[in-house]
Amino acid sequence: MRKPIIPVPDIKLDSIYKLKPEFLLEAGISLLVLDLDNTLAPYSHPIPNAQLRSWVDGMKEAGVELFILSNNHGSRPERFANELCLDYLDRARKPSAKKLLQVLREKGISPEKAAIIGDQIYTDVICGKRAGVLTIIVKPIELTNPLLAIRYGLEIPFRLIKKRK
Ligand SMILES: [Mg+2]
Numbered sequence: 001m002r003k004p005i006i007p008v009p010d011i012k013l014d015s016i017y018k019l020k021p022e023f024l025l026e027a028g029i030s031l032l033v034l035d036l037d038n039t040l041a042p043y044s045h046p047i048p049n050a051q052l053r054s055w056v057d058g059m060k061e062a063g064v065e066l067f068i069l070s071n072n073h074g075s076r077p078e079r080f081a082n083e084l085c086l087d088y089l090d091r092a093r094k095p096s097a098k099k100l101l102q103v104l105r106e107k108g109i110s111p112e113k114a115a116i117i118g119d120q121i122y123t124d125v126i127c128g129k130r131a132g133v134l135t136i137i138v139k140p141i142e143l144t145n146p147l148l149a150i151r152y153g154l155e156i157p158f159r160l161i162k163k164r165k
Contacts, residue, residue, distance in 0.1 A: 005129045007121050008161045009137035016040065016117060016138055017055055021062030024115065029134060031109045032059065033100060034086075035118030036070040036077055042142035046076070048083050056084050067103055069094070069116070071123060094123040097130035104131065121155045 013019055016039060024032060037043055040052055048056070059066055068088035070077040081088035092099040104114055111132035118124025119140040128135035137159065143149040 005126055007126055007129070007158050009121065009125045009135045009159075011134070011136040012159065013136060013138050015141070017051065018138075019117065019136065021059050021064045024059075024064050025062065027115075027134065028113055029064070029115045031065045031067060031104075031107060031114040033067050033069050033103065033114060033116040033128075033133070035094075035116070035120070035124045036068055036080055037072055038119045038140040038142060038148075039117060039124075039138055040068075040080065043145070044142065046079065048080060053084065056086070065107075067107075069100060069103065069127075092127075094118075095126035095130065097127050100127055100131045100133070104133075120151070121158050122151060 016034075034040055041048060056066060066084075066086050068077060068081050068084075068086055069092045070088065070090050071092050071094050073090045077088050077090040089099050089103065094100075100116065104111060114131075115134035115136055116124055116128035116131075117136040117138060119138050121137065125135045125137055140148065140152060143152060
């Protein structure tokens with residue numbers, strides 16, 4: 001029987017820029033899996049900005065491997081990954097953990113050494129929980145899509161739950 005998933009992220013941050021490589025390395029994390037839309041960039045940005053590029057470079061230089069796992073498809077995930085010189089998978093179908101587990105298997109990294117960061121509980125956090133990796137949630141960069149805004153509203157109670165130590 002599958003264990004029930006409790007959709008509470010392990011770590012909550014305002015944005016990816018609050019996440020420092022030192023923290024991940026101390027936690028034994030060597031692979032950070034990235035959501036793209038509204039985590040790395042808003043939908044309206046077709047290419048990475050300078051702040052994102054320097055954050056990515058900082059992670060790489062410190063020895064944290066990065067990988068983009070996006071539910072999006074078409075040219076956008078590919079373009080972002082190429083601009084940032086990162087590997088990626090699109091059409092990930094999060095909250096399914098299938099693609100995430102595939103990435104871990106291909107890289108030979110155990111779930112305890114990986115983390116996922118994203119802006120949505122329903123997709124990113126549940127995917128990470130299913131795969132057994134550390135889950136980090138950030139606030140969505142932009143909430144212009146009314147359907148996403150509604151879903152964000154529904155997720156607020158889960159974002160507010162304090163994890164018991
Ligand atoms: Mg997203």
